[in-house]
Amino acid sequence: MSAIKIPVYRPSLRGNEKKYVNECLDTTWISSRGRFVGEFESQFARTIGIEHAASVCNGTVAIHLALLALGIGEGDEVIVPTLTYIASANAIAYTGATPVFVDSCRDSWQIDPEDVRRHITPRTRAIMPVHLYGQACDMDALMAIAREHRLFVVEDCAEAFGTLYKGRHVGTFGDISTFSFFGNKTITTGEGGMVVTNDKTLATRARHYKGQGLADHREYWHDVVGYNYRMTNIAAAIGLAQLENAADVISRKRRLAERYRQALAGLPVALHAEQPDTVHSYWMVSILVETPEHRDPLRAHLSQDGIETRPLFFPVHTMPMYAKSYRRHPVAEDLAWRGINLPSWPDMSDEDVQTVAASIRRYFSK
Incomplete structure (x- = not known):
């Protein structure tokens, strides 16, 4: 790492x-x-x-x-x-x-x-x-x-x-x-x-x-x-x-999400999308890869480039203390296994965003 x-x-x-x-x-x-x-x-x-x-x-x-x-x-x-x-x-x-x-x-x-x-x-x-x-x-x-x-x-x-x-x-x-x-x-x-x-x-x-x-x-x-x-x-x-300074911070985070959207265009990832009649504050800018098999290797690749990420939260029903009456929640499970939180701090530069996007692009071009 x-x-x-x-x-x-x-x-x-x-x-x-x-x-x-x-x-x-x-x-x-x-x-x-x-x-x-x-x-x-x-x-x-x-x-x-x-x-x-x-x-x-x-x-x-x-x-x-x-x-x-x-x-x-x-x-x-x-x-x-x-x-x-x-x-x-x-x-x-x-x-x-x-x-x-x-x-x-x-x-x-x-x-x-x-x-x-x-x-x-x-x-x-x-x-x-x-x-x-x-x-x-x-x-x-x-x-x-x-x-x-x-x-x-x-x-x-x-x-x-x-x-x-x-x-x-x-x-x-x-x-x-x-x-x-x-x-x-x-x-x-x-x-x-x-x-x-x-x-x-x-x-x-x-x-x-x-x-x-x-x-x-x-x-x-x-x-x-x-x-x-x-x-x-x-x-x-x-x-x-x-x-x-909250209004400015939220504005910068929303601009960050848009910069990611543009930088990642054409790659096999989907950005967490703002829904109709809402304003997404983009606490975390998050993406989905196409299959779960890509999620952890992509995160490892980004880590090798010095880029920290997080997985989406594990569904709570899969954790031992809450799995006594286990049942499937297929959408949540699918999102969790494919999702990644990208660097999302409000003061990120355009250069940082381009560095993250370039690393993701290199992964998918291998």
């Missing part, structure tokens, strides 16, 4: 991140109190157009907190796509509920509403759409199913900050939604997440649980088993600075 010359991701830190972090250090407000926590929450809510936002320490606990706020627990089922990052399923399992896996749509790679409908049982309490790699799910169809069966909708927007569905930000359709700000996300706090909702009761419940279940009316009195899921002021300071 050659030394990495083009990493799969690198955050863009060209704004007020250092200034705001230094303010935290200078004022000694470095933990979960300080001005940046509230400002980041309120500015994030305004940016996506939602009433309430509660910051947390990472995206996985954001999902857990959202499920806790809804009262999801033992004996419940939550429908989730099998083609997702493991955190979506694990957070369901943390509550004692059962993740029920469904297949993907071939054109969008997102959760298949018709397969959702097929998997609803009397124990189903919620549907968890995951806006995978920055492309929006079919929220009209999913919300209609949820209304018909009186189910909650928990949107996992970990990879989809800036993604739009029919002109609205994802995360504003469900009962409650979550975002991740890990170091490789479109906006980052290093580690961090957000729970958002238009429901004041759910917002209050989420804040209560994330702060160790501390009661409002009595100092150091705890009335539920809570969690220490709070975001630090330092992380929020970075997040606020990131929000200030």
Whole structure:
């Protein structure tokens, strides 16, 4: 393996991140109190157009907190796509509920509403759409199913900050939604997440649980088993600075996807396509090769050229802890075995893109 010359991701830190972090250090407000926590929450809510936002320490606990706020627990089922990052399923399992896996749509790679409908049982309490790699799910169809069966909708927007569905930000359709700000996300706090909702009761419940279940009316009195899921002021300071440049970052990522599309034209690969009535934020620019036999050799070839890539997520239903009632999800499996995430950081140069494309071209010309 050659030394990495083009990493799969690198955050863009060209704004007020250092200034705001230094303010935290200078004022000694470095933990979960300080001005940046509230400002980041309120500015994030305004940016996506939602009433309430509660910051947390990472995206996985954001999902857990959202499920806790809804009262999801033992004996419940939550429908989730099998083609997702493991955190979506694990957070369901943390509550004692059962993740029920469904297949993907071939054109969008997102959760298949018709397969959702097929998997609803009397124990189903919620549907968890995951806006995978920055492309929006079919929220009209999913919300209609949820209304018909009186189910909650928990949107996992970990990879989809800036993604739009029919002109609205994802995360504003469900009962409650979550975002991740890990170091490789479109906006980052290093580690961090957000729970958002238009429901004041759910917002209050989420804040209560994330702060160790501390009661409002009595100092150091705890009335539920809570969690220490709070975001630090330092992380929020970075997040606020990131929000200030978010529109530019998303614009650059979308331009990056278009440059890849042009550079890869004529090669036997298919770029993850933006669907009608959506704006794809292209957290990761991803391709499919024609057959699974090409995927790993192509990644090895790129690695030899110093280009880092990732495979698409393994379908969660194939992993040992979730395979007890194994069944096939053929579209998700096919996408997973053929998919590659290409280097996708917003500051990539045209030269970097051409280097990646040239390496792929050399592979297929052998």
